[in-house]
Amino acid sequence: MMSPKVFEKPITMAILAMGGQGGGVLADWVVSLAESQGWVAQSTSVPGVAQRTGATIYYVEMLRPQDGKAPVLSLMPTPGDVDIVLAAEFMEAGRSMLRGLVTPDRTTLIASTHRSYAVGEKEVPGDGIADPQKVVDASGLAAKRSIAFDMQNLAEKNGSVISSAIFGALAGAEVLPFERTQFEAAIRAGGKGVEASLRAFGAAFERTQKGGSDPVARRAEPRSDMPPASVGQPKLDALLARLHSELPEALRPMAFAGLKKVVDWQDVRYGGEYLDCLATLHARDVAAGGAAHGFAFTDMAAKYVANAMTYDDVVRVADLKTRGSRFERVRKEVGAREDQIVYTTEYMHPRMEEVTGTMPAGLGRWLAANKPLYNALDRLVNKGRRVRTGTIFWFMGLYMLSAMKPMRRGMLRHKVEMxxxxxxxxxxxxxxxxxxxxxxxxxxxxxxxxxxxxxxxxxxxxxxxxxxxxxxxxxxxxxxxxxxxxxxxxxxxxxxxxxxxxxxxxxxxxx
Structure with missing residues (x-):
């Protein structure tokens, strides 16, 4: 806790948070905390843009009244005049520095190191993910003090949202003149999700007191596991035996990843076709002197032949959207309790290309060549639809589409892709x-x-x-x-x- 003293200037705080992260609740906790200790506090907010193009900035000022007079507080943060910046996502910490909210002589920067990718990062066809190390380097110069760790993960482990963890980090940083118990009282006064919020608060408080920041990486390093000798299924074990016998050890991890993908996409026989192709390409690689190049050609083939064989079609989309694991993942992402029902709504915009692609090859080619009929049907099909997979009608429709997997080899789309x-x-x-x-x-x-x-x-x-x-x-x-x-x-x-x-x-x- 900061040592008691008379504050002649207000303590200023900027909170950068996105929708669903509880930025408003966090600002309310800070105001409630200050007011409970006799301070005058005020919060304002400037909304961000939807679809992850910017965070909402909540601004809080607080000052103890002097000589019985209430202070006049500002409505907006002024660059170079902010004491504390709380960023609920790592790139928002970077944006706060670009805005001039973080200064080396004054600002304590508290940020979560997790990422929630912006539209600008997602819309790039390749890898548009920004480099978080640049934010780390900048914070070392721009901030008086920097505290950074994965508060999102910590909050999830304790069944709460990130605002609770940020509040705990704020308390642990000891940049406000209040005790831990007073912070916790502000959470209790809120009256909602108190126990989970206090757990996340406490964990973040202890993590901050421990000191140090978490390392950051642009993305998780991909892992390629060495294939096992057996998985206990005779047909799959036969594929694994082929993989071990036909490829050098250095190539097996990538080939194993490709094999798993191909088998999951179709079946064991399709996995055999993948290994047939890979064995042929490896023989060509050997004949071309590939050993001197570390068999880079075969390694590249192991990845991209698998990708080519597992193209996205309507059968695949329907399969993925009706898997139980997907519904569990969605429930986890939205933080649903066991007693809560979660409905998902998918946006789909099919075209006649997708329709003819699911037809037998001959029929599909005939229909595609019959332009008047094809165009008339396209006008009926080619429109956006919102599909509620939580209902029996739409779930069964997609489930029946996914059940067409055994017929995929005879479909027009498969012939075209092969x-x-x-x-x-x-x-x-x-x-x-x-x-x-x-x-x-x-x-x-x-x-x-x-x-x-x-x-x-x-x-x-x-x-x-x-x-x-x-x-x-x-x-x-x-x-x-x-x-x-x-x-x-x-x-x-x-x-x-x-x-x-x-x-x-x-x-x-x-x-």
């Missing part, structure tokens, strides 16, 4: 004896194709544009590097402007 996969692999294997690095990067172009509907179409168009540069790169020793640059350019924006510029650069390389 033809596309074969052409892609032919390009890569044709280049393998000529330019190993370029052939490996041709496999990596598959990362451009993802999702379904319009997202899939845009990705496939970029994929074709990137591969159009391969002939010009075949004879270049650095051809693989240039193709890698094209892939990165294609992932930079939705419209493909960066890719267009990069393709022009590649064309200028021609003699």
């Amino acid at each position: 033809d596309h996969l074969a052409r892609w692999i032919d390009i890569a294997t044709g280049l393998l004896p000529l330019n190993y690095a370029l052939a490996t990067q041709v496999l990596a172009t598959r990362r451009l194709i993802k999702g379904y509907s319009d997202t899939h179409s845009r990705g496939e168009a970029k994929f074709d544009r990137v591969l159009s540069a391969v002939p010009a790169l075949t004879d270049r020793p650095d051809g693989g590097e240039w193709l890698g640059r094209l892939i990165q350019a294609a992932l930079m924006d939705e419209e493909g402007k960066a890719l267009a510029g990069a393709l022009e650069t590649v064309r200028s390389l021609a003699p």
Whole structure:
């Protein structure tokens, strides 16, 4: 606790929180705490924009009355004049520094290190996640004192929301002239979720008193587990035996991840087809001297062939949306209690492409070629729908779609995807004896194709544009590097402007 003294200036505090994080409750607790100790306190807020494009800023000022006179308090934070900044998400801590709310001579910055990705990060086709280390580096210079740990995770473990943990961190930081018991009394006075809030408060208080900040990372490091020798299922064990016998040890973790994905998507027989393809590609890799390159071609194939074989179609979407594990995950994310009912509403916008894709290949091709009929049906189908999967009607509809999995191999969409996969692999294997690095990067172009509907179409168009540069790169020793640059350019924006510029650069390389 801060030592008692006469405050001639108000204590100023900015709270940056998103919807559902309890920023308003946190501000109310702070005001209640101050007023219970005879201070005058005031809170205001500036709402952020919906859909995670900005947080709401709650501003609190407090000052003890002097000479019986109530102080006049400000409604808005002034850059360079904020004592405490509480950020309920790590990048919001960075934005508070950009706004000038954090200063090295004055501000204590208390931030949760967890991430809730902004729209700008999500809309990038590739990896648009901002680097949290930049916030760490900046806080070391911009703040007088910085306290950062995962308050979201701590709150969830104690059955509460992050506002309780931030309040505990504020108390543990001892930057306000109040005792811990007085903080806890403010929570009790709120009257809602008191016990869970006090648990999260206490855990955060102790964590703050312990000192130090949690390390941050841009994203969790991917793990590739070594495949086991057996899982106790004869058919799956046969696949594992093949994987161990047909591939070098260094390639098995990625191949195991791909195998699990393929089997989950379809069945054990499909997993065998994946291993057949991988064994053929590895033999080509060996013949091309791949050992000198660490069999990078096979390793790349293990990942992207699995992705190509497990494309997103309506059967897959219906399967994922009706799994019990998904409903449990949603319940956990919204913090539902056992006695609460959670309904989910999905937004779906099917097109005739998805309808014909689920038909037998011959029928689907006939309908796609019959333009008047196809267009008439598209006008009926091509519209947005809100599907309530918590109701029997819509759940059964999606469940019946997911039950079409055994018929998938005969569907038009599967035929189209397998033809596309074969052409892609032919390009890569044709280049393998000529330019190993370029052939490996041709496999990596598959990362451009993802999702379904319009997202899939845009990705496939970029994929074709990137591969159009391969002939010009075949004879270049650095051809693989240039193709890698094209892939990165294609992932930079939705419209493909960066890719267009990069393709022009590649064309200028021609003699």
